[in-house]
Structures are given as C-alpha cells and as structure tokens.
Amino acid sequence: MNLLNYIINDIKPLSITDKVSEIQLLFNQLTYSHIPIKNEDNIYLGCMSENDAHCFESEKLIKDYSYSAEGFFVREDTNWLDILEAFAQNSTNIMPVLSNKNVYLGYYELNDVIGLFNETPFFSEPGSILIIEKSLQDYSFSEVSQIVESNNGKLLGAFISKIENDVAQITIKVGDADLNEIMQSFRRYSYNVLSNYEDDKYLIGLKERSDYLNKYLNM
Numbered sequence: 001m002n003l004l005n006y007i008i009n010d011i012k013p014l015s016i017t018d019k020v021s022e023i024q025l026l027f028n029q030l031t032y033s034h035i036p037i038k039n040e041d042n043i044y045l046g047c048m049s050e051n052d053a054h055c056f057e058s059e060k061l062i063k064d065y066s067y068s069a070e071g072f073f074v075r076e077d078t079n080w081l082d083i084l085e086a087f088a089q090n091s092t093n094i095m096p097v098l099s100n101k102n103v104y105l106g107y108y109e110l111n112d113v114i115g116l117f118n119e120t121p122f123f124s125e126p127g128s129i130l131i132i133e134k135s136l137q138d139y140s141f142s143e144v145s146q147i148v149e150s151n152n153g154k155l156l157g158a159f160i161s162k163i164e165n166d167v168a169q170i171t172i173k174v175g176d177a178d179l180n181e182i183m184q185s186f187r188r189y190s191y192n193v194l195s196n197y198e199d200d201k202y203l204i205g206l207k208e209r210s211d212y213l214n215k216y217l218n219m
C-alpha cells in the first residue's frame with residue numbers, strides 16, 4: 001500500500017524564530033492537534049501541541065518554548081500499520097514525514113490513513129465478525145487460522161483487540177463459512193466466543209436446557 005501520494009504539503013513547519021502568536025493563529029484556523037516546527041537551519045524539531053501553544057505568551061518566540069516540541073515522525077518508507085501506531089501512541093491527527101536523509105517532506109492526516117484501512121479486505125469484503133478470547137499463554141494465530149480453515153472458512157483478517165488480566169481478545173473476520181461450526185470448533189479448543197448470534201446452536205441448546213430445568217424445578 002503506497003502512502004506517498006497522501007503526503008500533504010500545505011502547511012510548512014513554523015520556525016523557532018516565529019512568534020508564538022503565529023502558531024496560535026494557525027491552530028485557530030485549523031483542526032490539527034499539532035503543528036510542526038523547525039530550527040534556524042531548517043531542520044525539523046518536532047511538533048507543538050495546540051494545548052501547549054495556547055498556554056504560552058503570544059509575543060514570545062517559539063524557541064522560548066522549544067522544549068515542549070514532541071519529536072514524533074515517520075519515514076517515507078514506513079508501512080501503514082506502523083504509521084497508524086504512531087498516530088495512536090502520540091495522540092495526534094497529523095504525522096510529519098521525513099526522508100531517510102531527515103528532510104521534511106510533509107505530513108499525513110489521520111483520516112486519510114484510516115480511510116485506507118477501511119479499504120482493506122477486512123472491512124471491504126463481505127463476511128462476519130467473530131470475537132473470541134483465550135489466555136495469552138495458550139492462544140496462537142496459527143491455531144485460529146487452522147480452526148477457521150478446517151471448517152471451510154476464509155480468514156479475511158485477525159487482530160488483538162484487547163488484552164486484560166492475561167487474556168487476549170481476538171477479533172476475526174470470516175468469509176464464506178458456517179459460523180456455527182466455526183464457533184463450536186473454537187469452543188472445543190477452549191476459546192471463549194464473545195460474539196452472539198441468534199442462530200448460535202450452542203447457545204440455543206443451553207437456553208433450551210435451562211428453560212427445561214426451570215420448568216422442572218417449578219413443577
């Protein structure tokens with residue numbers, strides 16, 4: 001997936017010799033969480049956040065507050081998953097892009113990168129979402145794939161959506177398959193199936209037995 005076509009250049013990094021009022025004005029005009037800044041040698045220093053900028057004195061120079069610059073960036077050859085991770089780790093909606101020679105090339109917008117993610121088969125192909133969980137020590141993606149494919153299913157994607165108390169929650173998308181058979185197989189392999197479907201035969205069976213037991217106890 002080539003992201004270079006999504007690099008935007010309409011905002012140039014502000015210089016540390018500019019006044020703070022200039023970056024404050026930019027934030028008032030834009031919806032970005034950060035603005036890139038550069039030093040007097042035209043070298044990218046990092047990004048200043050909107051929250052910080054509005055706390056600083058307008059008439060001072062940016063260099064008086066350069067210590068607040070957050071030095072995050074990605075390279076022109078960084079893959080899109082690592083770019084998404086960089087956005088998440090830095091709580092930003094703008095991501096500066098540097099060449100391998102540290103030349104500032106522009107930036108990515110978060111919405112553009114998320115839009116590309118939505119075009120992947122995980123979202124664009126028809127299928128069903130299953131959420132399963134198992135202990136961190138016991139699950140494996142090879143096992144998850146084997147369970148789906150042994151039931152004539154097509155695994156369109158899988159990722160760890162949550163980790164809590166040493167239990168991994170795995171979200172998978174399955175195409176062209178009998179979900180009941182797949183869910184039963186996951187249970188046989190000691191996975192907890194969190195997704196609920198009206199035609200889940202296992203849950204229907206449990207409910208029927210529960211209803212029968214309640215009826216018997218109330219006789």
